[in-house]
Amino acid sequence: MEKAVVLLEDGKYFTGTPFGARGVRTGELVFNTSMTGYQEILTDPSYKGQIVTMTYPLIGNYGVNEEDVESCGPQVEGFVVRECCRYPSNWRSARPLDEYLAEHGIVGVEGVDTRAVTRHIRSIGAMMCIVSSEDAELSELRRMLDEAPPYVGRDLVKEVTCSEPYRWEDSRVPPMGRGVMPAVSGNGKRPLRVVAYDCGIKRNILRILSALGCEVLVVPAETAASRVLQMGPDGIFLSNGPGDPAAVTYLIDEVAKLIGVKPIFGICLGHQILGLALGGRTYKLKFGHRGANHPVKDLRRGNVLITAQNHGFCVDLESIASEVEPTFINLNDGTLEGFRHRRYPAYSVQFHPEDSPGPHDAVYLFGDFIRDMRAGRGEPHA
Numbered sequence: 001m002e003k004a005v006v007l008l009e010d011g012k013y014f015t016g017t018p019f020g021a022r023g024v025r026t027g028e029l030v031f032n033t034s035m036t037g038y039q040e041i042l043t044d045p046s047y048k049g050q051i052v053t054m055t056y057p058l059i060g061n062y063g064v065n066e067e068d069v070e071s072c073g074p075q076v077e078g079f080v081v082r083e084c085c086r087y088p089s090n091w092r093s094a095r096p097l098d099e100y101l102a103e104h105g106i107v108g109v110e111g112v113d114t115r116a117v118t119r120h121i122r123s124i125g126a127m128m129c130i131v132s133s134e135d136a137e138l139s140e141l142r143r144m145l146d147e148a149p150p151y152v153g154r155d156l157v158k159e160v161t162c163s164e165p166y167r168w169e170d171s172r173v174p175p176m177g178r179g180v181m182p183a184v185s186g187n188g189k190r191p192l193r194v195v196a197y198d199c200g201i202k203r204n205i206l207r208i209l210s211a212l213g214c215e216v217l218v219v220p221a222e223t224a225a226s227r228v229l230q231m232g233p234d235g236i237f238l239s240n241g242p243g244d245p246a247a248v249t250y251l252i253d254e255v256a257k258l259i260g261v262k263p264i265f266g267i268c269l270g271h272q273i274l275g276l277a278l279g280g281r282t283y284k285l286k287f288g289h290r291g292a293n294h295p296v297k298d299l300r301r302g303n304v305l306i307t308a309q310n311h312g313f314c315v316d317l318e319s320i321a322s323e324v325e326p327t328f329i330n331l332n333d334g335t336l337e338g339f340r341h342r343r344y345p346a347y348s349v350q351f352h353p354e355d356s357p358g359p360h361d362a363v364y365l366f367g368d369f370i371r372d373m374r375a376g377r378g379e380p381h382a
Contacts, residue, residue, distance in 0.1 A: 018133030020101025020108030027077035033291030037357020045200030063093025156243030199241025238270025266348030292358035308358025
């Protein structure tokens, strides 16, 4: 039987068997607590530079389809599971997970005690690791891991952003359907124009904005603020993405020039970029928040949301307290999950209201963005 190994930065290792592609990959090892949505997780560009282990024991049981992808293909460096299902059962399934990962060159390891992996990360913290399905000595893998670039301080946005601006065109309704979309009115006016900075943007974000009647122009992360304003936006969107937000200095500088000029809405990395653009600080969480079951309190409305999350850094509220008011708080550890500028329509959330994968609780936040853009145009809104 073929063997595979997961070697962590602190010297601890786990053994299993390979699936997907064969090879050796390095990345930061993190865990995700979602029970479903592995395809959206695999294809989320926010996982660039990371190896993901799933806490749910059976992965791949509903196969892979062509609709539930958040980018052009898998973005993770490696995938670690307890059991990979070889015989999926779902009417939408096009092929098994094993075949899908092999096609895209993603190294998978199964047969691993993922509970032990997760408990170790929760105790020690997220760390670099190497996964291998090749016949290599631990000492050789250790050498390769020591030579791998660290995750902290690394700009990974430049590896996932688009190379040229483009107009989003996809008529498909977002997976949650129109029944739970925010109630906003177009009032028969021309479509709102949103310029979205692509830091690794997820497709369902674009689908939702489009379904709400927006014309969405997507631009590379290095696009100058002056160029964005020349496009005539009604609002500016800052997307999710991978890596250390403090390393994306070029985007931070440009976003700082846009605050107070047009409504700004940021998600995940976009939330961190907005905080940094306001002069704030970010810090690394011990093991991050990744899953579709994180409770967050909306401080303005008073309700509690179950949210999808994927982040390893957090904005330090004290560093920007004079500029913003907190709008969301994480009920597990009390960390900041959202804020709004005290004077300008600029706000962001750390979680993923577009839900892919995850609950639909927070999708109403897109409605707030629509209303602020209409107000900026002097139009009435529903």
